[in-house]
Amino acid sequence: MLKFLQLTLDFLDGAPGQRPAAPAAPAPVPAEPATRPGPPAPPAEPLHAVLAPATFHHPRANRQATLAGTFVAYEFRRRRRRSIGFLVGAEGLTVSAPAWVPLREVDAAVQEKSGWILAKLQAARQRRDQLESARIEWKDGACFPFLGEPVIVVLDPRRGTGAVLNTEAQALPGVPRLTLHVGLPHDAAAEQIRDVVQAWLMRQARRLFTERLDHFAPQLSVQWRKLALSNAGTRWGTAHSDGTIRLNWRLVHFRLPVIDYVVAHELSHLRVMDHSPKFWDTVATVVPDYAQLRGQLKDEALPGW
Structure with a gap:
Protein backbone atom coordinates (compact mmCIF):
# COMPACT_ATOMS: atom_id res chain seq x y z
CA MET A 1 0.00 0.00 0.00
CA LEU A 2 1.34 3.39 -0.95
CA LYS A 3 1.55 6.00 1.78
CA PHE A 4 1.49 9.67 1.06
CA LEU A 5 3.30 12.19 3.29
CA GLN A 6 2.05 15.75 3.20
CA LEU A 7 4.51 18.47 4.34
CA THR A 8 3.17 21.92 5.36
CA LEU A 9 5.54 24.91 5.71
CA ASP A 10 4.31 28.05 7.56
CA PHE A 11 6.09 31.41 6.89
CA LEU A 12 5.79 34.55 9.10
CA ASP A 13 6.11 37.44 6.61
CA GLY A 14 6.39 40.83 8.50
CA ALA A 15 6.56 44.37 7.02
CA PRO A 16 10.04 45.95 6.47
CA GLY A 17 11.50 47.56 9.59
CA GLN A 18 9.05 45.94 11.88
CA ARG A 19 9.82 43.26 14.31
CA PRO A 20 7.96 40.16 13.71
CA ALA A 21 5.13 39.54 16.03
CA ALA A 22 5.71 37.11 18.81
CA PRO A 23 4.50 33.71 17.91
CA ALA A 24 1.24 32.69 19.45
CA ALA A 25 1.32 30.14 22.21
CA PRO A 26 0.59 26.71 20.94
CA ALA A 27 -2.89 25.44 21.60
CA PRO A 28 -3.06 22.72 24.16
CA VAL A 29 -3.30 19.24 22.71
CA PRO A 30 -6.20 17.31 24.22
CA ALA A 31 -5.09 14.21 25.98
CA GLU A 32 -6.06 10.95 24.28
CA PRO A 33 -8.20 8.66 26.37
CA ALA A 34 -6.29 5.84 27.91
CA THR A 35 -6.88 2.60 26.00
CA ARG A 36 -5.83 -0.92 26.71
CA PRO A 37 -3.76 -2.31 23.89
CA GLY A 38 -5.61 -5.02 21.99
CA PRO A 39 -4.23 -8.31 20.76
CA PRO A 40 -1.76 -8.10 17.91
CA ALA A 41 -3.21 -8.43 14.40
CA PRO A 42 -2.79 -11.88 12.87
CA PRO A 43 -0.08 -12.10 10.26
CA ALA A 44 -1.23 -11.84 6.66
CA GLU A 45 -1.84 -15.23 5.03
CA PRO A 46 0.82 -16.03 2.45
CA LEU A 47 -0.30 -15.70 -1.15
CA HIS A 48 0.73 -19.25 -1.97
CA ALA A 49 -1.63 -20.49 0.77
CA VAL A 50 -4.56 -18.49 -0.58
CA LEU A 51 -3.91 -19.58 -4.15
CA ALA A 52 -3.16 -23.20 -3.35
CA PRO A 53 -2.46 -25.29 -6.45
CA ALA A 134 -26.60 -34.21 -11.15
CA ARG A 135 -27.07 -36.63 -8.26
CA ILE A 136 -30.74 -37.56 -7.89
CA GLU A 137 -32.57 -36.67 -4.69
CA TRP A 138 -35.06 -39.49 -4.41
CA LYS A 139 -38.39 -37.98 -3.43
CA ASP A 140 -41.74 -37.03 -4.95
CA GLY A 141 -40.88 -34.91 -8.01
CA ALA A 142 -37.40 -36.35 -8.54
CA CYS A 143 -36.20 -36.28 -12.14
CA PHE A 144 -34.07 -38.82 -14.04
CA PRO A 145 -33.34 -39.46 -17.75
CA PHE A 146 -34.86 -42.39 -19.62
CA LEU A 147 -33.88 -42.94 -23.26
CA GLY A 148 -32.60 -39.36 -23.30
CA GLU A 149 -35.82 -37.79 -22.00
CA PRO A 150 -36.47 -36.47 -18.47
CA VAL A 151 -38.95 -38.42 -16.35
CA ILE A 152 -40.65 -37.06 -13.22
CA VAL A 153 -41.28 -39.38 -10.27
CA VAL A 154 -44.84 -39.17 -8.91
CA LEU A 155 -45.56 -40.95 -5.64
CA ASP A 156 -49.01 -42.48 -6.06
CA PRO A 157 -50.09 -44.95 -3.34
CA ARG A 158 -53.23 -45.76 -5.35
CA ARG A 159 -51.07 -47.65 -7.83
CA GLY A 160 -50.39 -50.47 -5.40
CA THR A 161 -46.82 -51.71 -5.91
CA GLY A 162 -44.30 -51.20 -8.67
CA ALA A 163 -44.17 -48.32 -11.13
CA VAL A 164 -46.03 -47.33 -14.29
CA LEU A 165 -44.81 -44.88 -16.94
CA ASN A 166 -47.38 -42.29 -18.01
CA THR A 167 -46.76 -40.83 -21.48
CA GLU A 168 -50.03 -38.88 -21.68
CA ALA A 169 -48.94 -35.90 -19.60
CA GLN A 170 -49.57 -32.53 -21.21
CA ALA A 171 -46.49 -31.32 -23.06
CA LEU A 172 -45.53 -27.82 -21.92
CA PRO A 173 -42.41 -25.85 -22.87
CA GLY A 174 -39.58 -26.81 -20.54
CA VAL A 175 -41.72 -29.34 -18.63
CA PRO A 176 -41.05 -33.11 -18.92
CA ARG A 177 -43.93 -34.95 -20.55
CA LEU A 178 -43.10 -38.33 -18.99
CA THR A 179 -44.07 -39.25 -15.44
CA LEU A 180 -43.33 -42.46 -13.56
CA HIS A 181 -46.07 -43.23 -11.06
CA VAL A 182 -44.57 -45.14 -8.16
CA GLY A 183 -46.84 -47.08 -5.82
CA LEU A 184 -45.44 -45.68 -2.56
CA PRO A 185 -46.83 -43.30 0.11
CA HIS A 186 -45.69 -39.67 0.10
CA ASP A 187 -43.62 -40.25 3.24
CA ALA A 188 -41.66 -43.14 1.70
CA ALA A 189 -37.94 -43.22 2.39
CA ALA A 190 -35.52 -42.18 -0.34
CA GLU A 191 -34.06 -45.71 -0.47
CA GLN A 192 -37.50 -47.18 -1.14
CA ILE A 193 -38.16 -44.79 -4.02
CA ARG A 194 -34.74 -45.41 -5.51
CA ASP A 195 -35.11 -49.19 -5.35
CA VAL A 196 -38.53 -49.17 -7.06
CA VAL A 197 -37.30 -46.88 -9.84
CA GLN A 198 -34.13 -48.95 -10.33
CA ALA A 199 -36.13 -52.17 -10.57
CA TRP A 200 -38.37 -50.56 -13.21
CA LEU A 201 -35.37 -49.29 -15.18
CA MET A 202 -33.69 -52.69 -15.11
CA ARG A 203 -36.86 -54.34 -16.49
CA GLN A 204 -36.93 -51.79 -19.30
CA ALA A 205 -33.22 -52.35 -19.92
CA ARG A 206 -33.57 -56.12 -20.30
CA ARG A 207 -36.54 -55.78 -22.65
CA LEU A 208 -34.88 -53.10 -24.78
CA PHE A 209 -31.44 -54.73 -24.91
CA THR A 210 -32.95 -58.05 -25.99
CA GLU A 211 -34.83 -56.29 -28.77
CA ARG A 212 -31.72 -54.46 -30.04
CA LEU A 213 -29.54 -57.59 -29.84
CA ASP A 214 -32.06 -59.46 -31.96
CA HIS A 215 -32.09 -56.53 -34.39
CA PHE A 216 -28.32 -56.29 -34.98
CA ALA A 217 -27.18 -59.93 -34.62
CA PRO A 218 -28.50 -61.09 -38.02
CA GLN A 219 -26.97 -58.04 -39.72
CA LEU A 220 -23.56 -58.94 -38.26
CA SER A 221 -24.00 -62.69 -38.93
CA VAL A 222 -23.46 -63.56 -35.26
CA GLN A 223 -25.54 -65.29 -32.62
CA TRP A 224 -25.75 -64.20 -29.01
CA ARG A 225 -26.84 -66.75 -26.39
CA LYS A 226 -27.23 -64.99 -23.07
CA LEU A 227 -27.82 -61.41 -21.84
CA ALA A 228 -26.60 -60.34 -18.40
CA LEU A 229 -27.14 -56.91 -16.84
CA SER A 230 -24.20 -55.32 -15.08
CA ASN A 231 -23.73 -52.41 -12.70
CA ALA A 232 -20.08 -51.74 -13.55
CA GLY A 233 -18.72 -48.32 -12.75
CA THR A 234 -16.53 -47.79 -15.82
CA ARG A 235 -17.51 -50.46 -18.38
CA TRP A 236 -20.64 -50.30 -20.53
CA GLY A 237 -20.49 -53.80 -21.92
CA THR A 238 -18.50 -56.96 -22.53
CA ALA A 239 -18.75 -59.88 -24.94
CA HIS A 240 -17.54 -63.44 -24.44
CA SER A 241 -16.70 -66.00 -27.07
CA ASP A 242 -19.48 -68.30 -25.78
CA GLY A 243 -22.07 -65.74 -26.93
CA THR A 244 -22.70 -64.10 -23.56
CA ILE A 245 -23.30 -60.35 -23.77
CA ARG A 246 -23.10 -58.25 -20.61
CA LEU A 247 -24.56 -54.71 -20.75
CA ASN A 248 -24.73 -52.01 -18.10
CA TRP A 249 -28.39 -51.37 -17.25
CA ARG A 250 -27.66 -47.64 -16.83
CA LEU A 251 -27.43 -47.41 -20.62
CA VAL A 252 -31.20 -46.84 -20.59
CA HIS A 253 -30.47 -43.27 -19.48
CA PHE A 254 -29.04 -42.57 -22.98
CA ARG A 255 -30.80 -42.01 -26.28
CA LEU A 256 -31.52 -45.10 -28.38
CA PRO A 257 -28.77 -44.42 -30.99
CA VAL A 258 -26.15 -44.47 -28.21
CA ILE A 259 -27.56 -47.76 -26.89
CA ASP A 260 -27.48 -49.19 -30.41
CA TYR A 261 -23.79 -48.30 -30.69
CA VAL A 262 -22.92 -50.22 -27.51
CA VAL A 263 -25.04 -53.22 -28.58
CA ALA A 264 -23.42 -53.29 -32.02
CA HIS A 265 -19.99 -52.84 -30.44
CA GLU A 266 -20.36 -55.93 -28.25
CA LEU A 267 -21.92 -58.05 -30.98
CA SER A 268 -19.04 -57.11 -33.30
CA HIS A 269 -16.67 -58.64 -30.74
CA LEU A 270 -18.25 -62.02 -31.50
CA ARG A 271 -16.57 -61.68 -34.91
CA VAL A 272 -13.42 -59.73 -33.98
CA MET A 273 -12.25 -60.05 -30.37
CA ASP A 274 -10.01 -56.97 -30.39
CA HIS A 275 -10.15 -53.28 -31.35
CA SER A 276 -8.22 -53.55 -34.59
CA PRO A 277 -9.23 -51.61 -37.73
CA LYS A 278 -11.09 -54.72 -38.86
CA PHE A 279 -13.22 -54.54 -35.70
CA TRP A 280 -14.18 -50.87 -36.25
CA ASP A 281 -14.97 -51.63 -39.89
CA THR A 282 -17.34 -54.31 -38.65
CA VAL A 283 -19.08 -51.87 -36.29
CA ALA A 284 -19.39 -49.32 -39.11
CA THR A 285 -21.37 -51.77 -41.26
CA VAL A 286 -24.36 -51.40 -38.92
CA VAL A 287 -23.61 -48.09 -37.11
CA PRO A 288 -21.82 -45.79 -39.58
CA ASP A 289 -21.71 -42.83 -37.16
CA TYR A 290 -20.27 -44.89 -34.31
CA ALA A 291 -17.45 -42.37 -33.66
CA GLN A 292 -19.90 -39.56 -32.87
CA LEU A 293 -22.05 -41.82 -30.68
CA ARG A 294 -18.97 -43.12 -28.91
CA GLY A 295 -18.05 -39.51 -28.07
CA GLN A 296 -21.51 -38.86 -26.65
CA LEU A 297 -21.25 -41.96 -24.49
CA LYS A 298 -17.95 -40.68 -23.15
CA ASP A 299 -18.85 -37.01 -22.67
CA GLU A 300 -22.42 -37.07 -21.35
CA ALA A 301 -22.60 -37.19 -17.57
CA LEU A 302 -25.21 -39.53 -16.13
CA PRO A 303 -26.96 -38.71 -12.85
CA GLY A 304 -25.46 -40.06 -9.68
CA TRP A 305 -27.48 -42.61 -7.77
Whole structure:
Protein backbone atom coordinates (compact mmCIF):
# COMPACT_ATOMS: atom_id res chain seq x y z
CA MET A 1 0.00 0.00 0.00
CA LEU A 2 1.34 3.39 -0.95
CA LYS A 3 1.55 6.00 1.78
CA PHE A 4 1.49 9.67 1.06
CA LEU A 5 3.30 12.19 3.29
CA GLN A 6 2.05 15.75 3.20
CA LEU A 7 4.51 18.47 4.34
CA THR A 8 3.17 21.92 5.36
CA LEU A 9 5.54 24.91 5.71
CA ASP A 10 4.31 28.05 7.56
CA PHE A 11 6.09 31.41 6.89
CA LEU A 12 5.79 34.55 9.10
CA ASP A 13 6.11 37.44 6.61
CA GLY A 14 6.39 40.83 8.50
CA ALA A 15 6.56 44.37 7.02
CA PRO A 16 10.04 45.95 6.47
CA GLY A 17 11.50 47.56 9.59
CA GLN A 18 9.05 45.94 11.88
CA ARG A 19 9.82 43.26 14.31
CA PRO A 20 7.96 40.16 13.71
CA ALA A 21 5.13 39.54 16.03
CA ALA A 22 5.71 37.11 18.81
CA PRO A 23 4.50 33.71 17.91
CA ALA A 24 1.24 32.69 19.45
CA ALA A 25 1.32 30.14 22.21
CA PRO A 26 0.59 26.71 20.94
CA ALA A 27 -2.89 25.44 21.60
CA PRO A 28 -3.06 22.72 24.16
CA VAL A 29 -3.30 19.24 22.71
CA PRO A 30 -6.20 17.31 24.22
CA ALA A 31 -5.09 14.21 25.98
CA GLU A 32 -6.06 10.95 24.28
CA PRO A 33 -8.20 8.66 26.37
CA ALA A 34 -6.29 5.84 27.91
CA THR A 35 -6.88 2.60 26.00
CA ARG A 36 -5.83 -0.92 26.71
CA PRO A 37 -3.76 -2.31 23.89
CA GLY A 38 -5.61 -5.02 21.99
CA PRO A 39 -4.23 -8.31 20.76
CA PRO A 40 -1.76 -8.10 17.91
CA ALA A 41 -3.21 -8.43 14.40
CA PRO A 42 -2.79 -11.88 12.87
CA PRO A 43 -0.08 -12.10 10.26
CA ALA A 44 -1.23 -11.84 6.66
CA GLU A 45 -1.84 -15.23 5.03
CA PRO A 46 0.82 -16.03 2.45
CA LEU A 47 -0.30 -15.70 -1.15
CA HIS A 48 0.73 -19.25 -1.97
CA ALA A 49 -1.63 -20.49 0.77
CA VAL A 50 -4.56 -18.49 -0.58
CA LEU A 51 -3.91 -19.58 -4.15
CA ALA A 52 -3.16 -23.20 -3.35
CA PRO A 53 -2.46 -25.29 -6.45
CA ALA A 54 -4.73 -28.17 -7.39
CA THR A 55 -3.77 -31.59 -6.10
CA PHE A 56 -4.70 -35.06 -7.28
CA HIS A 57 -4.42 -38.10 -5.03
CA HIS A 58 -5.11 -41.68 -6.07
CA PRO A 59 -6.61 -43.72 -3.17
CA ARG A 60 -3.91 -46.38 -3.68
CA ALA A 61 -1.08 -43.93 -4.36
CA ASN A 62 2.44 -45.20 -3.69
CA ARG A 63 4.45 -42.60 -5.67
CA GLN A 64 4.16 -38.88 -6.21
CA ALA A 65 5.33 -36.10 -8.50
CA THR A 66 5.01 -32.35 -8.94
CA LEU A 67 3.90 -31.56 -12.47
CA ALA A 68 3.91 -27.88 -13.48
CA GLY A 69 3.40 -26.89 -9.84
CA THR A 70 0.60 -29.45 -9.29
CA PHE A 71 1.02 -32.24 -6.75
CA VAL A 72 0.03 -35.63 -8.15
CA ALA A 73 0.05 -38.78 -6.03
CA TYR A 74 -0.41 -41.79 -8.30
CA GLU A 75 -0.58 -45.56 -8.22
CA PHE A 76 2.52 -47.25 -9.62
CA ARG A 77 2.42 -50.89 -10.69
CA ARG A 78 4.85 -53.36 -12.20
CA ARG A 79 3.25 -55.19 -15.12
CA ARG A 80 4.27 -57.54 -17.90
CA ARG A 81 4.32 -55.04 -20.74
CA ARG A 82 6.78 -53.57 -23.23
CA SER A 83 6.68 -49.91 -22.25
CA ILE A 84 5.50 -47.46 -19.61
CA GLY A 85 1.74 -46.99 -19.63
CA PHE A 86 -0.47 -44.20 -18.30
CA LEU A 87 -4.14 -44.52 -17.32
CA VAL A 88 -6.31 -41.73 -15.90
CA GLY A 89 -9.59 -42.94 -14.45
CA ALA A 90 -12.16 -41.82 -11.91
CA GLU A 91 -9.73 -42.55 -9.05
CA GLY A 92 -6.76 -40.73 -10.56
CA LEU A 93 -3.51 -41.59 -12.34
CA THR A 94 -2.13 -45.10 -12.63
CA VAL A 95 1.33 -45.69 -14.12
CA SER A 96 2.42 -49.19 -15.18
CA ALA A 97 5.92 -50.21 -16.17
CA PRO A 98 7.87 -53.40 -16.95
CA ALA A 99 10.04 -54.83 -14.21
CA TRP A 100 13.26 -53.92 -16.04
CA VAL A 101 12.53 -50.16 -16.26
CA PRO A 102 14.30 -48.22 -13.43
CA LEU A 103 12.31 -45.77 -11.35
CA ARG A 104 14.29 -42.79 -12.62
CA GLU A 105 13.04 -43.54 -16.13
CA VAL A 106 9.50 -43.81 -14.81
CA ASP A 107 9.83 -40.41 -13.11
CA ALA A 108 11.24 -38.90 -16.30
CA ALA A 109 8.38 -40.34 -18.36
CA VAL A 110 5.82 -38.90 -15.93
CA GLN A 111 7.40 -35.46 -16.24
CA GLU A 112 7.53 -35.73 -20.03
CA LYS A 113 3.84 -36.67 -20.11
CA SER A 114 2.85 -33.97 -17.57
CA GLY A 115 0.72 -31.91 -19.95
CA TRP A 116 -1.39 -34.89 -21.01
CA ILE A 117 -1.66 -36.18 -17.43
CA LEU A 118 -2.85 -32.86 -15.98
CA ALA A 119 -5.38 -32.35 -18.78
CA LYS A 120 -6.83 -35.82 -18.25
CA LEU A 121 -6.91 -35.46 -14.46
CA GLN A 122 -8.69 -32.11 -14.70
CA ALA A 123 -11.22 -33.53 -17.17
CA ALA A 124 -11.87 -36.49 -14.86
CA ARG A 125 -12.40 -34.14 -11.91
CA GLN A 126 -14.82 -31.98 -13.88
CA ARG A 127 -16.75 -35.07 -14.93
CA ARG A 128 -16.94 -36.24 -11.31
CA ASP A 129 -18.19 -32.80 -10.26
CA GLN A 130 -20.85 -32.95 -12.97
CA LEU A 131 -21.98 -36.33 -11.71
CA GLU A 132 -22.22 -35.04 -8.16
CA SER A 133 -24.19 -31.96 -9.22
CA ALA A 134 -26.60 -34.21 -11.15
CA ARG A 135 -27.07 -36.63 -8.26
CA ILE A 136 -30.74 -37.56 -7.89
CA GLU A 137 -32.57 -36.67 -4.69
CA TRP A 138 -35.06 -39.49 -4.41
CA LYS A 139 -38.39 -37.98 -3.43
CA ASP A 140 -41.74 -37.03 -4.95
CA GLY A 141 -40.88 -34.91 -8.01
CA ALA A 142 -37.40 -36.35 -8.54
CA CYS A 143 -36.20 -36.28 -12.14
CA PHE A 144 -34.07 -38.82 -14.04
CA PRO A 145 -33.34 -39.46 -17.75
CA PHE A 146 -34.86 -42.39 -19.62
CA LEU A 147 -33.88 -42.94 -23.26
CA GLY A 148 -32.60 -39.36 -23.30
CA GLU A 149 -35.82 -37.79 -22.00
CA PRO A 150 -36.47 -36.47 -18.47
CA VAL A 151 -38.95 -38.42 -16.35
CA ILE A 152 -40.65 -37.06 -13.22
CA VAL A 153 -41.28 -39.38 -10.27
CA VAL A 154 -44.84 -39.17 -8.91
CA LEU A 155 -45.56 -40.95 -5.64
CA ASP A 156 -49.01 -42.48 -6.06
CA PRO A 157 -50.09 -44.95 -3.34
CA ARG A 158 -53.23 -45.76 -5.35
CA ARG A 159 -51.07 -47.65 -7.83
CA GLY A 160 -50.39 -50.47 -5.40
CA THR A 161 -46.82 -51.71 -5.91
CA GLY A 162 -44.30 -51.20 -8.67
CA ALA A 163 -44.17 -48.32 -11.13
CA VAL A 164 -46.03 -47.33 -14.29
CA LEU A 165 -44.81 -44.88 -16.94
CA ASN A 166 -47.38 -42.29 -18.01
CA THR A 167 -46.76 -40.83 -21.48
CA GLU A 168 -50.03 -38.88 -21.68
CA ALA A 169 -48.94 -35.90 -19.60
CA GLN A 170 -49.57 -32.53 -21.21
CA ALA A 171 -46.49 -31.32 -23.06
CA LEU A 172 -45.53 -27.82 -21.92
CA PRO A 173 -42.41 -25.85 -22.87
CA GLY A 174 -39.58 -26.81 -20.54
CA VAL A 175 -41.72 -29.34 -18.63
CA PRO A 176 -41.05 -33.11 -18.92
CA ARG A 177 -43.93 -34.95 -20.55
CA LEU A 178 -43.10 -38.33 -18.99
CA THR A 179 -44.07 -39.25 -15.44
CA LEU A 180 -43.33 -42.46 -13.56
CA HIS A 181 -46.07 -43.23 -11.06
CA VAL A 182 -44.57 -45.14 -8.16
CA GLY A 183 -46.84 -47.08 -5.82
CA LEU A 184 -45.44 -45.68 -2.56
CA PRO A 185 -46.83 -43.30 0.11
CA HIS A 186 -45.69 -39.67 0.10
CA ASP A 187 -43.62 -40.25 3.24
CA ALA A 188 -41.66 -43.14 1.70
CA ALA A 189 -37.94 -43.22 2.39
CA ALA A 190 -35.52 -42.18 -0.34
CA GLU A 191 -34.06 -45.71 -0.47
CA GLN A 192 -37.50 -47.18 -1.14
CA ILE A 193 -38.16 -44.79 -4.02
CA ARG A 194 -34.74 -45.41 -5.51
CA ASP A 195 -35.11 -49.19 -5.35
CA VAL A 196 -38.53 -49.17 -7.06
CA VAL A 197 -37.30 -46.88 -9.84
CA GLN A 198 -34.13 -48.95 -10.33
CA ALA A 199 -36.13 -52.17 -10.57
CA TRP A 200 -38.37 -50.56 -13.21
CA LEU A 201 -35.37 -49.29 -15.18
CA MET A 202 -33.69 -52.69 -15.11
CA ARG A 203 -36.86 -54.34 -16.49
CA GLN A 204 -36.93 -51.79 -19.30
CA ALA A 205 -33.22 -52.35 -19.92
CA ARG A 206 -33.57 -56.12 -20.30
CA ARG A 207 -36.54 -55.78 -22.65
CA LEU A 208 -34.88 -53.10 -24.78
CA PHE A 209 -31.44 -54.73 -24.91
CA THR A 210 -32.95 -58.05 -25.99
CA GLU A 211 -34.83 -56.29 -28.77
CA ARG A 212 -31.72 -54.46 -30.04
CA LEU A 213 -29.54 -57.59 -29.84
CA ASP A 214 -32.06 -59.46 -31.96
CA HIS A 215 -32.09 -56.53 -34.39
CA PHE A 216 -28.32 -56.29 -34.98
CA ALA A 217 -27.18 -59.93 -34.62
CA PRO A 218 -28.50 -61.09 -38.02
CA GLN A 219 -26.97 -58.04 -39.72
CA LEU A 220 -23.56 -58.94 -38.26
CA SER A 221 -24.00 -62.69 -38.93
CA VAL A 222 -23.46 -63.56 -35.26
CA GLN A 223 -25.54 -65.29 -32.62
CA TRP A 224 -25.75 -64.20 -29.01
CA ARG A 225 -26.84 -66.75 -26.39
CA LYS A 226 -27.23 -64.99 -23.07
CA LEU A 227 -27.82 -61.41 -21.84
CA ALA A 228 -26.60 -60.34 -18.40
CA LEU A 229 -27.14 -56.91 -16.84
CA SER A 230 -24.20 -55.32 -15.08
CA ASN A 231 -23.73 -52.41 -12.70
CA ALA A 232 -20.08 -51.74 -13.55
CA GLY A 233 -18.72 -48.32 -12.75
CA THR A 234 -16.53 -47.79 -15.82
CA ARG A 235 -17.51 -50.46 -18.38
CA TRP A 236 -20.64 -50.30 -20.53
CA GLY A 237 -20.49 -53.80 -21.92
CA THR A 238 -18.50 -56.96 -22.53
CA ALA A 239 -18.75 -59.88 -24.94
CA HIS A 240 -17.54 -63.44 -24.44
CA SER A 241 -16.70 -66.00 -27.07
CA ASP A 242 -19.48 -68.30 -25.78
CA GLY A 243 -22.07 -65.74 -26.93
CA THR A 244 -22.70 -64.10 -23.56
CA ILE A 245 -23.30 -60.35 -23.77
CA ARG A 246 -23.10 -58.25 -20.61
CA LEU A 247 -24.56 -54.71 -20.75
CA ASN A 248 -24.73 -52.01 -18.10
CA TRP A 249 -28.39 -51.37 -17.25
CA ARG A 250 -27.66 -47.64 -16.83
CA LEU A 251 -27.43 -47.41 -20.62
CA VAL A 252 -31.20 -46.84 -20.59
CA HIS A 253 -30.47 -43.27 -19.48
CA PHE A 254 -29.04 -42.57 -22.98
CA ARG A 255 -30.80 -42.01 -26.28
CA LEU A 256 -31.52 -45.10 -28.38
CA PRO A 257 -28.77 -44.42 -30.99
CA VAL A 258 -26.15 -44.47 -28.21
CA ILE A 259 -27.56 -47.76 -26.89
CA ASP A 260 -27.48 -49.19 -30.41
CA TYR A 261 -23.79 -48.30 -30.69
CA VAL A 262 -22.92 -50.22 -27.51
CA VAL A 263 -25.04 -53.22 -28.58
CA ALA A 264 -23.42 -53.29 -32.02
CA HIS A 265 -19.99 -52.84 -30.44
CA GLU A 266 -20.36 -55.93 -28.25
CA LEU A 267 -21.92 -58.05 -30.98
CA SER A 268 -19.04 -57.11 -33.30
CA HIS A 269 -16.67 -58.64 -30.74
CA LEU A 270 -18.25 -62.02 -31.50
CA ARG A 271 -16.57 -61.68 -34.91
CA VAL A 272 -13.42 -59.73 -33.98
CA MET A 273 -12.25 -60.05 -30.37
CA ASP A 274 -10.01 -56.97 -30.39
CA HIS A 275 -10.15 -53.28 -31.35
CA SER A 276 -8.22 -53.55 -34.59
CA PRO A 277 -9.23 -51.61 -37.73
CA LYS A 278 -11.09 -54.72 -38.86
CA PHE A 279 -13.22 -54.54 -35.70
CA TRP A 280 -14.18 -50.87 -36.25
CA ASP A 281 -14.97 -51.63 -39.89
CA THR A 282 -17.34 -54.31 -38.65
CA VAL A 283 -19.08 -51.87 -36.29
CA ALA A 284 -19.39 -49.32 -39.11
CA THR A 285 -21.37 -51.77 -41.26
CA VAL A 286 -24.36 -51.40 -38.92
CA VAL A 287 -23.61 -48.09 -37.11
CA PRO A 288 -21.82 -45.79 -39.58
CA ASP A 289 -21.71 -42.83 -37.16
CA TYR A 290 -20.27 -44.89 -34.31
CA ALA A 291 -17.45 -42.37 -33.66
CA GLN A 292 -19.90 -39.56 -32.87
CA LEU A 293 -22.05 -41.82 -30.68
CA ARG A 294 -18.97 -43.12 -28.91
CA GLY A 295 -18.05 -39.51 -28.07
CA GLN A 296 -21.51 -38.86 -26.65
CA LEU A 297 -21.25 -41.96 -24.49
CA LYS A 298 -17.95 -40.68 -23.15
CA ASP A 299 -18.85 -37.01 -22.67
CA GLU A 300 -22.42 -37.07 -21.35
CA ALA A 301 -22.60 -37.19 -17.57
CA LEU A 302 -25.21 -39.53 -16.13
CA PRO A 303 -26.96 -38.71 -12.85
CA GLY A 304 -25.46 -40.06 -9.68
CA TRP A 305 -27.48 -42.61 -7.77
